[in-house]
Amino acid sequence: MSPISGVDYIRILPELVLTAFGIAVMLIDPLLKPSDSRRGLGLLSFVGTLAAIAAAVYQMHYYGLGWFGMVRVDSFSIFFHVLIPAISAVCILASLEYLEQQKIGSGEYYALILFGTVGMVLMSSAVELVLIFVALEISSISTYILAGYRRRSASSAEASIKYFLLGSFATAFFLYGVALMFGATGTTDILRIQAQLAATNPGILAYVATALMIIGLGFKVAAAPFHIWTPDVYEGAPAPIVALMSTGPKAAAFAVLLRVLFATTGTGWFWLIWISAALSMTLGNFGALVQGNVKRMLAYSSIAHAGYLLVAFAASNQLGISAAIFYTAAYAAMNVGAFAVVSHFGSAGERYVSIDDYAGLGKRSPLLAFTLTIFLLSLIGIPATAGFLAKYYAFTAAMHGTSATHPTALVWLVIIGVVNSAVASYYYLRLVVVMYMREPTVSEPPAPASASMRVALVITTIATIYLGVVPGRLLDYTTLAASDLQPKTKAAGMMGARFKSLTDLEVKELFRRSSHVTPAEDNRSGSQEKKRVDNR
Amino acid sequence: MIHQILFIIFGVICVAGAVNLLVQRHPINSALSLVVVMGALALIYLLLGAEFVAAIQVIVYAGAIMVLFVFVIMLLNAGEEERSRGSHIALLLGVPGVIALGCLVAWTMLSHNTQLGGVRINTADFGATQPIARLLFRDFLLPFEITSVLILIAIMGAVVLGRRES
Numbered sequence: 096m097s098p099i100s101g102v103d104y105i106r107i108l109p110e111l112v113l114t115a116f117g118i119a120v121m122l123i124d125p126l127l128k129p130s131d132s133r134r135g136l137g138l139l140s141f142v143g144t145l146a147a148i149a150a151a152v153y154q155m156h157y158y159g160l161g162w163f164g165m166v167r168v169d170s171f172s173i174f175f176h177v178l179i180p181a182i183s184a185v186c187i188l189a190s191l192e193y194l195e196q197q198k199i200g201s202g203e204y205y206a207l208i209l210f211g212t213v214g215m216v217l218m219s220s221a222v223e224l225v226l227i228f229v230a231l232e233i234s235s236i237s238t239y240i241l242a243g244y245r246r247r248s249a250s251s252a253e254a255s256i257k258y259f260l261l262g263s264f265a266t267a268f269f270l271y272g273v274a275l276m277f278g279a280t281g282t283t284d285i286l287r288i289q290a291q292l293a294a295t296n297p298g299i300l301a302y303v304a305t306a307l308m309i310i311g312l313g314f315k316v317a318a319a320p321f322h323i324w325t326p327d328v329y330e331g332a333p334a335p336i337v338a339l340m341s342t343g344p345k346a347a348a349f350a351v352l353l354r355v356l357f358a359t360t361g362t363g364w365f366w367l368i369w370i371s372a373a374l375s376m377t378l379g380n381f382g383a384l385v386q387g388n389v390k391r392m393l394a395y396s397s398i399a400h401a402g403y404l405l406v407a408f409a410a411s412n413q414l415g416i417s418a419a420i421f422y423t424a425a426y427a428a429m430n431v432g433a434f435a436v437v438s439h440f441g442s443a444g445e446r447y448v449s450i451d452d453y454a455g456l457g458k459r460s461p462l463l464a465f466t467l468t469i470f471l472l473s474l475i476g477i478p479a480t481a482g483f484l485a486k487y488y489a490f491t492a493a494m495h496g497t498s499a500t501h502p503t504a505l506v507w508l509v510i511i512g513v514v515n516s517a518v519a520s521y522y523y524l525r526l527v528v529v530m531y532m533r534e535p536t537v538s539e540p541p542a543p544a545s546a547s548m549r550v551a552l553v554i555t556t557i558a559t560i561y562l563g564v565v566p567g568r569l570l571d572y573t574t575l576a577a578s579d580l581q582p583k584t585k586a587a588g589m590m591g592a593r594f595k596s597l598t599d600l601e602v603k604e605l606f607r608r609s610s611h612v613t614p615a616e617d618n619r620s621g622s623q624e625k626k627r628v629d630n631r
Numbered sequence: 632m633i634h635q636i637l638f639i640i641f642g643v644i645c646v647a648g649a650v651n652l653l654v655q656r657h658p659i660n661s662a663l664s665l666v667v668v669m670g671a672l673a674l675i676y677l678l679l680g681a682e683f684v685a686a687i688q689v690i691v692y693a694g695a696i697m698v699l700f701v702f703v704i705m706l707l708n709a710g711e712e713e714r715s716r717g718s719h720i721a722l723l724l725g726v727p728g729v730i731a732l733g734c735l736v737a738w739t740m741l742s743h744n745t746q747l748g749g750v751r752i753n754t755a756d757f758g759a760t761q762p763i764a765r766l767l768f769r770d771f772l773l774p775f776e777i778t779s780v781l782i783l784i785a786i787m788g789a790v791v792l793g794r795r796e797s
Contacts (some may be wrong), residue, residue: 098769107773114780121787162773203791210784217777226774233781240788255792281750298748299739 099162106161106168106220108150109176110213116143117209124202133202137191137547140205144184144212151176151216160222164284167222171576174420175219175350179343182427183212186339188551189435192544193335196443197245204244208339211237215347224273224283227351231269231315234347235262238340242332247444254331261324262314269311275304289358297362305362308355309371315348317341318401319374326382329394334438334445337390341397341434342427349404349423353416356408357580368409369504375402376515383522389437389448392522393430396474399519400426406512407489409505410496416577418488421570425473425481425562432555433470436463439548440541447537450526455535463541464530466552471523473559476516481562486516488570638678645671656711658704662697669693681758 104111120136120143127133151173160167187208194204214233221227239262243255277283279300280291292301314321329337356364379399386392404426407419440456440463441448457464473480476487490512493505544552562569648667655661669692676685740747756762767775 099772110777163770165771165773201791201794203787207784207787207791210780210787213777213780223774225771226777229774229777229781233777233784236781236788237784240784240791243792278749279747281752295748298746299743300747300749303736303739 102157102159103161105154105157106159106166107217108154109147109180110217112147112150113143113180113209113213113216116140116146117206117213119143120202120206120209124206127202129200131200133194133200133205134191136202136205137187137194140209141184141187143209144180144187147180147212147216148177148184151180164286165223165226166217166220167286168220169576169579170572171350171353171420171579172220174572174576175346175423176216178346178424178427179215179219180212182339182343182346182431183208185431185435185551185554186335186343188547188554189335189338189431189438190333191547193333193438196441196542197333197445198443199244199246199333204241207237207241211241211339212343215343218347219350221351222285222354224276224285224355228266228270228273231348231351232266234344235266235315238336238344241336242328242340244333244336245331245445248331250327250331251333252331254328257324258328258332265311265314265321267311268307268314272304272307272309272311275300275307279304285354285358292359292361297359301359302362305355305359305364306367309352309364309367312348312352312355313371316345316352316401316404317375317398318371318405319378319398320371322375322378322398322401325398326386326391326394329397330388330390330448334390334434334441337393338431338434338438341393342423342430345397345401346423346427349419352408353419353580357411357416360411365409365411365501365504368405369508372402372405372409372508373511375399375405376512377402380515380518380522384518386522387449387451389450389453389526392450392526393433393437396519396523397430399515400430400474402515403486403489403512406493406508409508410489410492412492412496413574413577414488414492414495416580417570417573418485418492420573420576421488421562421566422485424569424573425485425559428481428555428558428562429470429473432552432559433467433474435548435551435555436467436470439463439544442539442542450529452537453526453530454533454537455530456541457531459535460541463544466556467530468527469556469559471527473563475520475523479560479563481559481566484563484566486512634678638675641671641674641678645675656714658709658712659701662700662704665700666693666697669697679758683758683760683763 116139120140123139124133124136127136154168154173154176158168158170166172187205190204190208194200211234214230214235214237217230218227218234221230239255239259242258243251245251273283276288279298280288282288282291310321314324317325329341332340356368376399379395379397379402383392383395383399386395400422404419404422407415407422409415410418437448440453447453456467469480473482476482476485490509493509493512496505645668648664648671652661652664652668655664669688673685673688673693676688
């Protein structure tokens with residue numbers, strides 16, 4: 096009998112669904128005439144993302160490790176398996192209008208979004224660094240290509256090539272970190288790395304490995320000082336793709352960062368994260384102040400928000416993890432919404448992207464201006480919006496996270512964060528002021544939003560307000576998800592205690608896998624393995 | 632002892648090949664330097680006792696992929712590259728930076744040799760074909776299969792970005 100059971104397939108069900116829809120889109124695309132509208136393919140992809148969300152919800156009854164300890168379905172993974180396809184779904188809705196506006200007639204666009212989503216969701220459930228690397232590459236390469244989709248624009252090609260070169264460079268760092276981690280612990284399985292590092296005193300190799308992995312992932316989440324690419328790429332890439340890549344891969348990379356960092360506590364990453372958080376907030380916000388292009392401004396704001404999120408990381412406690420998870424969802428809602436408006440307002444060839452073009456939008460298109468205002472207020476962090484609570488939880492977690500080794504460091508980080516939030520309100524409010532208090536400079540009336548764009552805006556607006564007013568349910572869930580990651584042993588070397596949180600099956604799986612590296616026992620357990628397979 | 636000497640020799644060849652790849656102006660010279668890098672890497676794998684990976688390295692990289700590289704360069708009839716007159720900041724800061732970082736890493740590794748905290752993997756059949764097959768088609772089956780999605784999007788990307796605009 097095959098050692099792979101049906102449950103294994105359920106544990107990657109959302110990925111399977113997304114891949115199937117992606118392949119279907121690829122196969123149908125050549126059957127259409129080049130002049131045909133690709134709207135149907137977009138709707139098919141939309142259905143695919145919804146099916147993936149349903150599959151993720153179905154997974155709730157199948158917690159545990161799958162594929163020989165490669166993936167782990169838990170509350171944490173299910174959260175991201177719902178969030179990321181939801182982001183893709185809204186971006187696909189926004190793209191339906193965008194592709195027609197820009198006269199881009201190629202169905203691979205949607206297939207790439209779906210395949211990219213496969214990589215992103217897999218990153219959140221993978222507990223094995225090799226699998227994480229492959230998933231990271233899938234998510235990155237699809238976004239490199241999508242960034243270059245505005246073929247008539249030189250800035251889009253620039254965005255694509257820049258993103259590709261710097262992204263590959265960053266991935267190499269991550270891979271080097273994985274290799275050194277293997278050297279330090281003899282395994283690439285995150286759960287076993289955690290056990291190994293807790294049992295022995297981590298050596299220099301483990302420190303260097305963690306630092307290198309933080310560099311690689313820091314690039315993906317656009318945290319300073321690895322943020323240089325962000326403004327250029329966001330400026331050149333198609334607006335709905337920016338909505339996707341500023342939230343989806345970011346959420347996935349944060350998920351990996353959470354899994355990796357909380358498996359390697361004790362490798363001294365606190366100050367790395369502290370510095371990165373402080374730099375991201377400061378450079379992001381001060382950079383945004385001087386931007387004249389809305390996409391560039393939102394790019395710097397995205398760097399700043401990565402900084403706020405890292406504040407929650409630095410707290411490195413249960414509260415911090417749940418705040419970070421909440422932040423990814425809140426940020427996704429408001430940022431996708433903001434970029435959807437930018438995408439609609441940009442018109443053919445993305446002509447209207449400078450802040451001056453937004454003058455008088457409040458009169459010309461009151462509803463569009465109103466929704467954008469909500470997203471901007473949420474990005475500032477005005478109460479009753481998702482952004483406020485996200486920031487509030489992140490800063491509260493940091494205040495609670497003060498420990499004996501660095502008593503005031505987190506307090507200072509929160510102070511930097513609050514000052515930065517005040518600075519940030521200037522550039523967001525400037526856009527609001529321009530929209531409502533200046534006379535229009537563009538004479539052409541904005542085109543009415545298409546039905547799909549309206550649905551996208553309604554979803555993101557409701558999500559932004561909902562998370563800001565009644566966050567209770569999501570917060571309960573993020574707390575649950577955070578408890579999946581929290582290192583279970585404070586007393587080092589207590590292997591038994593560490594496994595208490597896992598189910599019996601998972602413990603068996605772990606010991607089975609460990610048989611490959613434990614030198615003395617390898618032969619014996621190897622032959623047992625063979626026998627067991629034969630018996631089946 | 633002989634092991635270490637061989638490792639140093641192949642390591643130096645490998646790094647020299649990589650540096651030459653960057654310095655050379657003609658794409659063909661760079662491609663051939665890459666063959667040297669691949670070959671030296673294969674020998675280092677062999678020193679590690681990973682015969683299978685070494686053989687695959689030669690067949691796939693030094694063989695198939697490099698032939699493809701050379702073909703493409705010849706098809707494009709790519710000539711000598713021209714140096715752009717960009718700023719030299721990257722060169723002025725980057726090269727000393729890389730050297731400093733390399734020295735730091737080397738110093739740490741050499742002087743704190745005992746505290747590195749590495750593990751020893753010395754199973755009898757390490758690197759042999761059978762355990763690799765077991766890893767590849769059992770324990771790492773999922774990453775192995777999911778790589779097909781990665782290759783698929785890479786091909787799709789080449790098609791999308793290379794297609795002529797109608």
